[in-house]
Amino acid sequence: MKTNIGHLEAAAGIAGLIKVVLALQARTIPAHLHCAEPTPDIPWAKLPIEIPDRSITWDASPDRLVAAISSFGASGTNAHVIVEETPDVPEVPSDEVSEGADHVLLLSADSPQALQDLLRAYRRHLGHDPNLPLADLCYTAAIGRAHLSHRCAITGSSVAALQERLSTYLGGGTGPGIFAGQVKGTGRFDRSVDQPMDGAAIGRAFVKGMPLDWQRLFPRRQPVVLPTYPFQHLPYWVGSPGPTRPRSDITDLLYHCTWDRVGAPPPASTFVDEPCHWLVVGDVPGQITQELEGPGQTHSVIDCRTAEMDGSIRDTVRHALADVPPSLPVRILFFSGIDEIPSGPEHADALPRDVLGACQLLVDLIQSANTIPRSPTTRIWTITRGACHTDARQPPSTPHQLARAGLWGLGRTFATEHPEFFGGLIDLAPGGSAEEVRDLVCCISWDRDQLALRGDQAFVPTVQPAKGDVLAGDAFPQIEANATYLVSGGMGALGLRLAAWLIDRGARHLVLVSRRGETPAVKHEMRRLRAAGARVRTPRADVADYEQMATVIRTIQQDGPALRGVFHLAGVLDDRTVTGLDREALTRVIHPKAAGAWNLHLLTRDLDLDHFVLFSSLAAMVGPAGQANYAAANAFLDALAHARQAMRLPALAVNWGPWAGAGMAGTLEPDHLATVKRSGVEPMVARHALAAMEQILTENVAQVVVAQVDWRQVLAGDRPTFLRQWSQHLVDDTASELEDQDASHGLEASTDLQELLGGSADALEVGLTRFVQRLLAGILQIDSAQTIDPDRPLDEYGMDSLTGTELKNRIATRLGIELPLSGLIGGVTVASVVLMVQARLPIQAPPGGAEPSEGSETVEMVL
Ligand SMILES: NC(=O)c1ccc[n+]([C@@H]2O[C@H](COP(=O)([O-])OP(=O)(O)OC[C@H]3O[C@@H](n4cnc5c(N)ncnc54)[C@H](OP(=O)(O)O)[C@@H]3O)[C@@H](O)[C@H]2O)c1
The missing domain is CATH 1.10.1200.10 (ACP-like)
Known part of the structure; x- marks a missing residue:
């Protein structure tokens, strides 16, 4: 090898093997390039050895060609391989017993994410050609691939059937002909399974890791080209200086939002027994009032499913509290969406209406309770079910549960604006539990004000630096020239930057959606985008309108190339305090984000997307004063990303901090911007934000915070309890790190x-x-x-x-x-x-x- 490519260290052996295989294929022994004069110390004439000083035809007919490769390292690593050309074997007709028979496609990968990527690659592969020779395909996948620990087997009698089952599985479903499992350890079985097996039996045995007699189960067929392994790209360099992008610029910007287990709620304290009036509002669970019967306590219930509400809930609340002495604390429990009510999830506008309805109800409740003279210890708790995603194994929220996630954003701003009035946010387990009402009452007297109850355990939201995790790879996001990328809000400040970035990464077909289309203000940018070689379409559509978006997406699919990425940026601001919010201000801000995201989800969930990115905001997590509607809208986006991931659909919600210089943050009034900065959040340079985006698009995370934050500053002064619980450890960690x-x-x-x-x-x-x-x-x-x-x-x-x-x-x-x-x-x-x-x-x-x-x-x- 040295003569051809020089000293190769550890790669010399494999390079030698490649060289020999190429020589076998070409039936030519390549010339040695630099051996002009063989050493006289070796008696060449007496040895059956020849140094080829020119290329020699290599033909050993009638025998087969054989070569030996030696790799002898100075360190003592010796290897010797004998390679022989493949025997001539009769071609197997590739269409024989392909259609109609019961085939089984065996796929495996090293991690759940790689398996998912592999399945998507196969789905795409099958989609390209409905006439693929099925038996050959399944044969090659079974015999020609290593069988790794994360496994999936799909049976079917046609390409279409396999493709459909792959889609079902990728969509989070199961069904006949779909088997999945993880094989732990190796060699647990003494002998291979040797009884006759049909496709389903093979699939079942495969995902359990039972050793199979491959040659017998998969008689020889024609090997075909298959999708290659979706490597997950982690660097393994010791002391690596890192990938080429400006890592140091973005390392400190990335955070994960996680849930920490804090144990079972402590038994209800005396707080629960103090005299008070309980007002229970919403979809009230039957047993709750039995738990609220302490001495000196009264309660009233407004069950939104049955209450006769004349006009709005405001009057009903006022009426319910009319006889409560102003000195008596009122504990208001707002049960939102505890019971499943028919909401027609497939009906596109049902869920967005639900998001708005729930937020409106909480705002009404806050506003009406706020106008009544009240004791200083009156509080409101908001209770949702399955709206928070505490665990990656949690099943996807139902649309109705998902719709309640916005309340968490709204609730956080309520906490910031009215810490004296805010009680807490509590999310019950998606499937409920027998003890949950009692646990809930215990949570109310706990000093934690944001909790998710799962079984008898409680979890609190927290934020963690994502340094090691998100920055693990130096892979580049999959952006293809032969694909279309849709950006809602694409004419906005971030949309145009994102478009330029996509083109820079290789995209050539963009669809930038906005209501006003290409206005004169963006002509210059549009010219630049097109000059960079991209086809940029700018349809006018309201992303919150299902029909309009259906037309946009239908047009993309008809005109091609296929849609591979969706970026949802559309949004507007209308800042008001919670007490000043009206229906219009709620709708104006929540609707484009929530209905837009939901429409995009419904319209693309059956497409083979690589990216589905929701531009959310740090506001959803920290609940800034004046932005309850905006925090609610973005909290919904975060929950949708988790729900999609649970459905095994691509999804990423990015809680951006402010970007410097342009867009929503750039147009803030100077004193508002100064308030933001004083709170510890600095606007980010767009280049850094996009570099962060490049990183996180290659990761399989549902939600990432990308923000430039000085946590000490954030937590300085009088901050709401939940914000302390969310991020206090970051300040503590920095201190101990310095020590x-x-x-x-x-x-x-x-x-x-x-x-x-x-x-x-x-x-x-x-x-x-x-x-x-x-x-x-x-x-x-x-x-x-x-x-x-x-x-x-x-x-x-x-x-x-x-x-x-x-x-x-x-x-x-x-x-x-x-x-x-x-x-x-x-x-x-x-x-x-x-x-x-x-x-x-x-x-x-x-x-x-x-x-x-x-x-x-x-x-x-x-x-
Ligand atoms: N800028 C920041 O610092 C920052 C920070 C955190 C998060 N974000 C998020 O990033 C996204 C983009 O922000 P930006 O600063 O670029 O905002 P921007 O400059 O105000 O742009 C918003 C875009 O959305 C479009 N839009 C609004 N409602 C729409 C609807 N119903 N249907 C279709 N298009 C609609 C607007 O165009 P038309 O009015 O013509 O429809 C505009 O093109 C937003 O979702 C924002 O919440 C931004």
Whole structure:
């Protein structure tokens, strides 16, 4: 190889193999390029060796050609491979038994996301050609691909049937002929399955990881071209300077919104028993009033499903509170969408109407309760169901539940504007639970004001720097020349920047939608976009109007190329305080965002999109004063992104902080902008925002905050409780990071094991898993701890005896627990390390105040 391409280090062997295969195909031995004079120290004439000083025809007929490749490294790595040309085999007719028979397509990947990408690639592949030879396709997928741990098998008797089932599965559905599973570990079965099997049986066995007799189940057929593996692109460079984009400029802008488990709500405190009047409003659950019968307590109920409301809810509320003495605290529980009411989810305008209706009801309630003389401890709690997505495994919210998500944005602004009047936001589990009403009452007396109840556990929203996780890859987002990208609000400040960015990344067909179309103000930008070589269409349409958007999308699909990306930016501002909000101001702001997003979702959910990006705002999370309607609209976008991901549709909501210089933030009045800056949020340079966008588009996250925030400033002064709970740890973390610059990858700060030891067994397992993942990420130089699959053998991540020893030592230092080195090498996984640690933790000490063992002292001290 050296003569052809020079010294190749570790790649020399594979380059040699490639060279030989090419020589076999060309039946030519290529000339040695630089051996003018062979060394006289070797008796060439006596050896059956020849150095080709010119290309030689290579023909060994009638025998087959054989070559040997040697790779002998100075370090002692020796390899020798013998390669023989493939035997001539009779061609198998490719159309034989293709249609009509029961075929099974076996697909697998290394991670859930890669599997999803692979399935989408197959769906697209099948869509290109309905006449694909099905038997050949399934044969090649079964025999010609490695079988990895995340698996899916689809049976069908036609290309169309396979494609439809792939779509069903990708849409979150199951059904006959669809099998999926994860294979954990290897070699659990002693023998392969050898009884006769139909497609479904093969699929079932495949996803369970049973060894199959491939040659017998898939008799030889013609191999065909298949989609290639969707690599998930993580850098593995030790001490990598990072990808070429300005990483340092964006690292500090990215945050994840997550939910932290905080345990079961504490038993209801005396607060619940203090004299008060309870006003229960909305879709009131039957049992609630029984829980509200303390001494000196009264209650009234306005059930919106049955109440005779003359005029609006305002009069009904006033009437209900008319006899309550102004000195008596009123606790108002607003139950929104607890019971499923028929809302015709397929009817395009039903959900957006629901979003508005729920917000309107809460605003009415706040405004009417605000006008009545009230005790200083009167509070309003808003209760939703399934509106928050606390866990990636949570099923997609129903449209009705989803519609309530806007209340979380509105509620946050209410908290900012009226901390003395805001009680809290509580989300009940999507499917409900027997104990939920009691738990809910406990939550009301808790000092946490934003909670999601799941089973007997409560979760609080929090924000985490996304440094390692989001910035893991140096992949580039999939933007294709032969595809169309739709940008709603594309004529706005950010829309035009996004369009230029898309073109810069290779897009050649853009559709920029707005109500006014191409106005003179944007002529210059439009000329620039078109001069860059793109076809830019600018239809006038209201994104909130289903029919108008259906026409836009139909036209794209007819004219081509196919729609591959949707970016929803359309939106307007109409800032008012909650008490000054009227129906028009709510509709004006919420409708284009919520109805627009919902229309785009309904109209494209069956299309094969690569991107569905919702331009949301930081406002949805922090609830700025004066922006209740805007926060509500954006909170809905966030929830829709989570719901779509749960349906396995592409989705990303970006909670942008303000962009400098243009658009909604750029047009703020100077004193308003000064208030924003004083609150700790700085406008971002557009270039940085777009660089962040480039990063996050390659990630499989539903929601990312991209904002330039000084958290100390945000939390300085009198801030609402929820904002403290959301982000206080960022300020604390920065402080401890400064104190301990050397805290090897920040591991100490990241896991509070003492707290875990006091919690439930589940929480302990989750915490230890994260802890071990983080240790390993540090040791193995993996950017993102979360990408380490707990069930995947660690040797596949590069763990060997040296790194195993390091893991053993770090666990010993951090936890005072000695693990046997033999247990940390071989096929060990994070899960098995966690089991080993758990078995040695002192929490299994006998109950009843027994003296802690020696081991537990060590653990307590280290923690
Ligand atoms: N700029 C920022 O700093 C910032 C920060 C956070 C989030 N965001 C989000 O980013 C998005 C874009 O912001 P921007 O600053 O570019 O706003 P912008 O300059 O005001 O542009 C908004 C665009 O939306 C269009 N639009 C409004 N209602 C529409 C409807 N019903 N149907 C179709 N198009 C409609 C407008 O055009 P027509 O009036 O002609 O319809 C305009 O082209 C917004 O969703 C905003 O919430 C912006």
